[in-house]
Amino acid sequence: MFCTNCGSQLDDRAVICPHCGVPTNNYYRPVQPAQQPAQPAEGFNQQMPAPAQQPAQSKPVNAFAIVGLVLGISGIWLSVLFGIVSIIGLIFSIVGLNKAAKMNSGRGLAIGGLVTSIIGIAIWAIYWAAVILSRATVYF
Numbered sequence: 499m500f501c502t503n504c505g506s507q508l509d510d511r512a513v514i515c516p517h518c519g520v521p522t523n524n525y526y527r528p529v530q531p532a533q534q535p536a537q538p539a540e541g542f543n544q545q546m547p548a549p550a551q552q553p554a555q556s557k558p559v560n561a562f563a564i565v566g567l568v569l570g571i572s573g574i575w576l577s578v579l580f581g582i583v584s585i586i587g588l589i590f591s592i593v594g595l596n597k598a599a600k601m602n603s604g605r606g607l608a609i610g611g612l613v614t615s616i617i618g619i620a621i622w623a624i625y626w627a628a629v630i631l632s633r634a635t636v637y638f
């Protein structure tokens with residue numbers, strides 16, 4: 499090809515003319531985005547081929563919201579002994595909620611994590627408050 503500015507013969511892959519420094523048509527060509535096939539979760543959907551008609555819409559995964567919800571639910575069951583699980587779940591849920599606003603994803607998960615974490619912390623606090631109070635009455 500030839501330079502559009504000075505007419506020099508150029509390599510077809512040239513991005514900028516070495517003679518006059520003017521960008522060639524290659525310079526303006528949009529960069530091809532790397533095609534990344536969505537990797538299904540391990541063992542998931544392995545037998546089911548993705549529906550061809552549906553456009554691949556990769557919604558960002560709000561990992562913090564998911565972790566927050568999992569820890570929040572686990573925290574309810576573990577709360578009596580491991581209140582820390584609910585506290586970590588609460589932290590993840592708050593971060594997940596912040597990310598949900600930016601990513602437009604996982605808002606419901608983050609709120610679920612928030613609620614379950616608070617319930618876990620409440621159970622934990624009430625239980626240990628009851629334990630401490632009952633011991634206090636023993637000593638007095």
Ligand SMILES: [Zn+2]
Nearest residue numbers: 501504515518
């Ligand atoms: Zn040129």
